[in-house]
Amino acid sequence: MLENAFNVVMAHPLLLAVIKILIVFAVLSGIVAYLVYMERKVLAFMQARLGPMRVGPWGLLQPIADGLKLLLKEDIIPAGADKFVFLLAPAISVLAAFTVFAVIPFAGNFYISDINIGLLFILGVSSLGIYGIILGGWSSNSHYPLLGALRSSAQLVSYEVAAGMALVGVLLISNSLSMVEIVNRQQQMGVWNVFLQPLAFVIYVIAAVAETNRNPFDLPEAESELTAGFHTEYSGFRFALYFMAEYTNMVLVSCIAVTLFLGGWLRPFSSVHALDFLRWAPPVSLVGAAVFILWLGLQSRVPLERYFFVALALGCVAVGVIISYPLILNAVQGIFWFGVKVLAFLYAFIWYRATFPRYRYDQLMNVGWRWMIPLALANLIVTAVVRYLLSAHTPASPVAWLLR
């Protein structure tokens, strides 16, 4: 029966794709919801606070409570708003943010689609998100949202140029736009692109922070100047959609940076066989998590919370044992390392927010146009020249001539 169903799914590539899409969509929504929780917790700990503690043990049910609250709110449309555009704009933002995940390779054995123009598709579709922002700001017919939308779009397009040029440096090395191929190339070379293109990596990370409207570049939502920026007039579920789009974009730029620069699903030193014991990292880290959860639970004085934490710890151990089987262990390698790298990136995003003061708008534009673009151009030209000099099969290679 089960085997039969498995065969049917395998025989229909589109059916398999739909199942994968639903998995990615569900996991992504969960990650986005708990990313908000993680942000509140990490920020709180960095400021010597506790963060959400009331809803569920250690505030673990806070995202669900927030989501339910926003779903049950009245759907307010301000006077003078362009109703159709006002209703459409958040959906555009969400659509653009989610669709890009169709070409992100989460692991060598788990991706929805591998198209040969992957990177171009990502740049094109993720840029569509700006329509959601500018249409939402414009249609509200209020001063703050309009100014927020203008700032946001100007900031986005300024950093988009530098990010695009930084990515060309990676393309010069990998010679392919397919995301899967770019990771495979890093495996062949035995070195991640970040070590060959450090400047491009730094430029891309800065641009990614700016494009997601995060600190220290969160001018569009500078609450002391513009209340909430482009979504000031939005409430209820439509506000939740914008919120989701922003956090999905954070996950997205992390995934792109990890794929292009940090070796995607490859484990560190994937070509060094002496480090093969690292493949035990997934179960070991799950057991480590179980120990931590148990320690948290023992501190609690509420019996129900204690039972919950103990059950959670046991669950972690059980999953750890299940994935220790060689077949499953091999299958989860890619997902595990990809997830670890993306999590580290997301943590860095929150860290920036806790650390850096906000830029002034003219400083922001200065950094974008007078520093990032020349640096990205210089990186591009240097990479192209060095790449040419190093390519051995070029007949008139000056290096070959010098070494003659």
Place this chain on the structure above:
Amino acid sequence: MLNEYGPILIFMAIAAAFPLVTLWIMKFIRPKFNPTAEKVMPYECGITPESDARGRYTVRFYIIAILFVVFDVETIYLFPWAVQYQVLGLYGLVEMLVFLGVLIVGYIWIWKRGALDWI
């Protein structure tokens, strides 16, 4: 072709349907939209708005938009060049240096003209 782009189209359809369907379903649960004059007034920190928001704004944003089009189109030209770089060899390198040279001259010019100054 269908195997590669079919899943992407399905993903797009699901991503588009998710907000719309959720909004539609919640319509039966959430309280009805009950407008009052204060509730639908544009938010300006408690002050009654005096003018329509869609007025004129600084020309800087237009300049940034125009510059973006120039630079972004030129970045897009670099993508196919970078993918085919190994094939093009010295010819590709020199051609692209000329192309970038023209761009850099233009970049220096807009810098000197003050198009990058903010206020």
